[in-house]
Amino acid sequence: MTIHNQPEYEFDIVQLIYCGRSTKIENKPEFKRDLDDILDRSQAYNSLHDITGALTTDGSMFAHVVEGTPTAVKDLYAKIMRDKRHDRVLTLQYVLVHVRLFDRWPIAFAKVGALPHVRTLEARSTPAERRKASVSVLQAFRPLLLR
Numbered sequence: 001m002t003i004h005n006q007p008e009y010e011f012d013i014v015q016l017i018y019c020g021r022s023t024k025i026e027n028k029p030e031f032k033r034d035l036d037d038i039l040d041r042s043q044a045y046n047s048l049h050d051i052t053g054a055l056t057t058d059g060s061m062f063a064h065v066v067e068g069t070p071t072a073v074k075d076l077y078a079k080i081m082r083d084k085r086h087d088r089v090l091t092l093q094y095v096l097v098h099v100r101l102f103d104r105w106p107i108a109f110a111k112v113g114a115l116p117h118v119r120t121l122e123a124r125s126t127p128a129e130r131r132k133a134s135v136s137v138l139q140a141f142r143p144l145l146l147r
């Protein structure tokens with residue numbers, strides 16, 4: 001549904017941010033292969049399911065912002081959580097939004113040197129720690145979003 005005269009606003013869109021640790025050794029060719037596979041497959045699937053977002057990595061962790069209807073995001077997240085290419089998957093944020101940050105991308109990608117607050121997260125991390133990690137994930141896409 002769109003708001004009258006404001007078609008760029010949507011109802012029922014959620015934004016999920018999660019992170020996970022790659023199961024491949026940092027900087028090995030297997031890591032790059034996994035990443036290429038994920039990005040390749042995600043373009044088609046995400047476009048088909050009206051999912052937008054962006055993936056980032058510091059070479060050891062993955063962090064991903066996913067936007068779409070609650071059902072589309074939930075279904076995709078269930079697949080992602082089962083994926084053996086990463087482990088220690090943690091949800092950083094799940095919020096209702098009216099404007100997609102990544103409306104131009106089924107899955108954008110940004111490589112960063114570091115993802116502050118992400119590597120140190122654990123299952124018992126506090127909301128404040130998850131919040132800081134979410135901010136550092138979004139920060140990774142700043143150049144892309146401001147372009």
Ligand SMILES: Cc1cc2nc3c(=O)[nH]c(=O)nc-3n(C[C@H](O)[C@H](O)[C@H](O)COP(=O)(O)O)c2cc1C
Binds near residue numbers: 043
């Ligand atoms: C960090 C990470 C991010 C992923 N993001 C997506 C995505 O945005 N879209 C997608 O279709 N698959 C994504 N995948 C791949 C899925 O986990 C899964 O392999 C794919 O959806 C196929 O699942 P299926 O064989 O159960 O259908 C991602 C995997 C990882 C490890």
